[in-house]
Amino acid sequence: MKPNFSFLFKLLILQYLAVLSISQEFDFFYFVQQWPGxxxxxxxxxxxxxxxxxxxxxxxxxxxxxxxxxxxxxxxxxxxxxxxxxxxxxxxxxxxxxxxxxxxxxxxxxxxxxxxxxxxxxxxxxxxxxxxxxxxxxxxxxVNLLRILKNAGIEPDDGFYTLESISEAIKEGTGFTPGIECNRDSARNSQLYQVYMCVDTSGSNLIECPVLPRSKCGEQIQFPKF
Known part of the structure; x- marks a missing residue:
């Protein structure tokens, strides 16, 4: 009995499409905001x-x-x-x-x-x-980060704040733990750069992050003016 090559080919195509669709599914969104300063x-x-x-x-x-x-x-x-x-x-x-x-x-x-x-x-x-x-x-x-931080007394005034105080202020304001990413200026100061919040796959609801990005922040973080 000869193998049905047409059937096998169709089967391989279906398997490929199944793998492709699985690879494109995702678990959550990072909603990322950056501080221009x-x-x-x-x-x-x-x-x-x-x-x-x-x-x-x-x-x-x-x-x-x-x-x-x-x-x-x-x-x-x-x-x-x-x-x-x-x-x-x-x-x-x-x-x-x-x-x-x-x-x-x-x-x-x-x-x-x-x-x-x-x-x-x-x-x-x-x-x-x-x-x-x-x-x-x-x-x-x-997610109005600037208002949330200002309400906690954290201002973009070139001042320094602890990573914990920034994170806690955002958690207090949103109900969820943020991911904080810093960069370094020419003086090697750790600066507040990006804030990651996690969102469900519909893009509508904030959720607790399954995994947070590495912060790359020092203990004291500058909130630079802009």
């Missing part, structure tokens, strides 16, 4: 967007699918390219809350395209392109 106070420096200097507030870095073991998927669908027409009515909010500080100065499109193609395409099982950006903007409104 720390981003700009590094060797690489920064360039303000073409719309001008952003406000002295935390800005969105991204919404990143992650696995519970600390790894993450990326660039899941090379055919799903960024399409600004899908978010045309969100652009003004994105310019305000999700500005690009990289050089050369830009209108943000390259930054947003990178975030969609690297991270957003791995969330397409839950959020289409418009939903991805809209959901991230809503999270920014929900």
């Amino acid at each position: 720390a981003y700009c106070d590094t060797k690489q420096s920064c360039c303000y967007p073409k719309t001008g200097k952003p406000s002295a507030d935390f800005s969105i870095h991204g919404l990143w699918p992650n696995y519970n073991d600390g790894s993450w998927p990326s660039n899941c669908d090379p055919d799903s390219v960024f399409d600004k027409s899908q978010i045309s009515d969100l652009i003004s909010n994105m310019e305000k809350d999700w500005p690009s500080l990289s050089c050369p100065s830009s209108n943000g499109m390259r930054f947003w395209s990178h975030e969609w193609e690297k991270h957003g395409t791995c969330a397409e099982s839950e959020l289409d392109q418009r939903e991805y950006f809209e959901t991230t903007l809503k999270l920014k409104q929900k």
Whole structure:
């Protein structure tokens, strides 16, 4: 009896698609906000967007699918390219809350395209392109880090604060433990750079982080002016 090569081929294709779909599922999102004062106070420096200097507030870095073991998927669908027409009515909010500080100065499109193609395409099982950006903007409104920190007496005044006090203030304000990432300025000061909050796969609800990124922070953290 001859083997049915057509059937075997179809079986292999189905197995491949099953593996592909599994590899693109994820367990939670990191919602990451960055402090522009720390981003700009590094060797690489920064360039303000073409719309001008952003406000002295935390800005969105991204919404990143992650696995519970600390790894993450990326660039899941090379055919799903960024399409600004899908978010045309969100652009003004994105310019305000999700500005690009990289050089050369830009209108943000390259930054947003990178975030969609690297991270957003791995969330397409839950959020289409418009939903991805809209959901991230809503999270920014929900997690007002600057207000939370100021309410705890932690101000962007070049002062130094303990990692514990910053973490506790954010936990008090949101109900969940944040991940804190620092960078170092030219004087080797540890600075408050990025804050990671964890979000369920719908992008709607904050959750306790299954795994937190390494902080790379000293005991005393500077909150630089911007």
